[in-house]
Amino acid sequence: MLSTADLKTKIEAAIPGTTLKLVRESLLLENPNDLLKVARFLKESDLGLDYLSSVTGADYLTYLESVYHFYSMAQKSGPVVLRVRTDRQNPQIPSLTALYRGAEFQEREAYDMYGIVYEGHPDLRRVFMWEGFEGWPMRKDYQQEDSETLEMADVAWLENQGVKVPEPIKAKAEELEKQGKRALAQKPGQPEPQ
Amino acid sequence: MIFGTGILQGLMVTLKNFVTSYFKAPDEGGIFTVEYPEKRLPEKERFRNFPFLLYDKNPENLRCVACDICAKECPPKCIYIVREFDKDGKPLKRPAVFDIDFTVCMNCGICEEACPFDAIYMDHEFEIASADRHAKLLYHRDDLLKSNEYFHKIRPTDASAIDARRREAEEKKKAAEAAALAAQKAKEAAAAQAKPPEPPKPAAGA
Amino acid sequence: MTEKTFSLHGAGDMDTQTLEINIGPQHPSTHGVFRMNVVLDGETIVSLKPVMGYLHRNHEQIAENMSYTGSMPYTDRLDYFNSMSNNFGYAMAVEKLANIEVPERAHYIRIIMAELTRLVNHVSVIGFLLNDLGAFFTPVLYAFREREKILDIFEEVAGARMMCNYLRFGGVKYDLSPEVLARIAGILKKFPKFLEEFETLLTKNEILCMRCQNVGVLPAELAVSASVTGPMLRASGVNYDIRKADNYSLYERFKFRVPLGQKGDVYDRYYVRILEMRESLKILEQAVKEIPAGDIMSKKMVPFLKSPRNFKPPVGEAYARVEAPKGELGYYVVSDGTAQPWRYHVRAPSFINLTILEDLCIGQKVADAIIILGSVDIVLGELDR
Secondary structure, eight states, X not given: OOOHHHHHHHHHHHSTXXXXXXXXXXXXXXXXXXXXXXXXXXXXXXTOOOXXXXXXXEEOSSEEEEEEEEEETTTTEEEEEEEEEEESSSOEEEOOTTTXXXXXXXXXXXXXXXXXXXXXXXXXXXXXXXXXXXXXTTSTTOOOBOSSSOOHHHHHHHHHTTOOOOHHHHHHHHHXXXXXXXXXXXXXXXXXXX | OOTTXXXXXXXXXXXXXXXXXXXXXXXXXXXXXXXXXXXXXXXXXXXXXXXXXXXSSSTTSBSOOOOOHHHHHOTTOXXXXXXXXXXXXXXXXXXXXXXXXXTTOOOOOHHHHHOTTSOEEEOOOOOOOOSOHHHHSEEOHHHHEEEHHHHHHHOHHHHHHHHHHHHHHHHHHHHHHHHHHHHHHHHHHHHHHTOSOOOOOOOTTO | OOOOOOOBTTBTTOOOOOEEEEEOSEEGGGTEEOEEEEEEETTEEEEEEEEOXXXXXXXXXXXXXXXXXXXXXXXXXXXXXOHHHHHHHHHHHHHHHHTOOOOHHHHHHHHHHHHHHHHHHHHHHHHHHHHHHTOOSHHHHHHHXXXXXXXXXXXXXXXXXXXXXXXXXXXXXXXXXXXXXXXXHHHHHHHHHHHHHHHHHHTTOHHHHHHHTTSSOOOHHHHHHTTOOTHHHXXXXXXOOHHHHTOOTXXXXXXXXXXXXXXXXXXXXXXXXXHHHHHHHHHHHHHHHHOOOSOSBOGGGHHHHHOGGGOOOOSEEEEEEEEETTEEEEEEEEEOSSSSEEEEEEEOHHHHHGGGHHHHHTTSBHHHHHHHHXXXXXXXXXXXX
């Protein structure tokens, strides 16, 4: 197996126009649009990386990242770690599903958790969260609802169902409503969300 | 092979198991199940269920010092501790409130591992089912207290090892205290002997 | 199987409609809260969409808000049949991240536990597969009888039968006593006899053969490209076992073979699991015989047992994978130098092996879809995370 630096020169020589950067023991692809070309090269060249083990997203506050771990089943070598970065507002990365079927569900998961849109994916829907869920739960700025505290909407729903809501809980909900705040959970070890 | 022999051979296996279940020992193919409320399997010493608080001799003398380490390390955050204060508002080394929500606790045993004062251990008690999960499964300090003798009963090896370690630490502490006291006394004695103090040496060059 | 529209005799040109049904989420054949959205033409499956997330609790986010050791008990709850191998993968990832050496004895204990787990998993999954086939509960009970003996050992060693929480970074929590080793050796003596009996019951059973052979055939190329791993991949004839490919822990010391299937149908998946158990027994025999004396925890990590929150791996990332009974279980951990991981991801074999469920089921009958799902071997705790 080649070292990561050798692999970088090899890929850059084979596919003109791509630029890679070394990040620890992995290759960072500067232009996301080259991803398909690079993946095809990894799969079809003598590297023989026919097995895409893991696809996952990650949030680094200023950008989102998609990380790929390639292995070779034929040569029993690997891993080659490829990472692609994209901005948070409009995250778009080409999908590898056409090349590696195994990316199908994993890209759906990364989309579900981070909102990374994989272009060309045949069926990009939420996979774990329900349809109609808003927000991207694994992003670092995601604010989680507090399941212990009720909001006025919850109180109204409960009363509609014929449940008598205890006074202190209702007062708290009204207080929140007055302040225009939502009932957000405080993450352990982190200050209250602003 | 004639069609159906596989099935017949398989049925012979079930027949054999049926017959042996009446005669053989559980390990040899006999009945393996135990009719639970009447019969019970012996408990394994390391078996862990929910935590309890340990006290020495009497319940006033509990080991917990309300340091909050277990509450911080608890992965599902099911422990809630409030320190006790005396009348003057001075913090005491004991918890006023020590609540464990058994509906949240996941029996991992990390509190036991993290406790530096050997105060919290995992219990063997598992029959705590109740119809009211909010009131009955939130255990307060006094429900959680159990004696060291009980701990010796459920986990003899661990308990004796911990007791030996604590005794050793205590003896060391006592020895250190005694040594410190002796040193103090010796110092005082030396100071008394050295009286009257030597006159200060004249400064050089004076 | 052909995709023929349903027709009555003498009414061949009758209009037919496809029927859309949900199998699950509350259905015993789906092994948990899992739903298959199936479109049927008569009894033949035209399309099948797996729907999941009913057990989703965002394990990854929980772990990102927790100390490294704090997520160890949560990994037990991924694939709750195999808590030991889940612990194994996570411990390996963090050890790689923080560059921790593991003592030899701890390696042996981990391998013994991982292989016992494999026996537990395979034996019960075969039982469940037979349940799906309609052999109601006799094979499961035989399987659970054997599983019980192994779970007793887990309880004796780790304190819990299923949620073991036994491994720690740099070693294991408790040592194995000689009595426990003797008991494991006793199980190893009896297990082959049980396997033989189990095989007499099942392997040549004509009903099992007819139901399972040539059903749900997974071609090797599709299996590789769809990242299918574990016994399912090997049943398709691809020689890829991470224990051999990566030689992680001390697996290179043990002699064992990788059983392969030929066709990749349900029957091969069943039989590969039986053969894998035999190989696991070989590994266990060698491990129990050769286990060396020594430490069970790395010296560097002993202080962190008492204070998990002070354990702060250096900035970096690691991906570690183990051959869990269901396939490749990978953990991707990124550290930012604090006590909590910045990113924690689980590559769950149950989840990814389901990618090709639709391909396997199209053109088959509904009853076959159930056993195909049974032969994939999913656990919802791991699938939904």
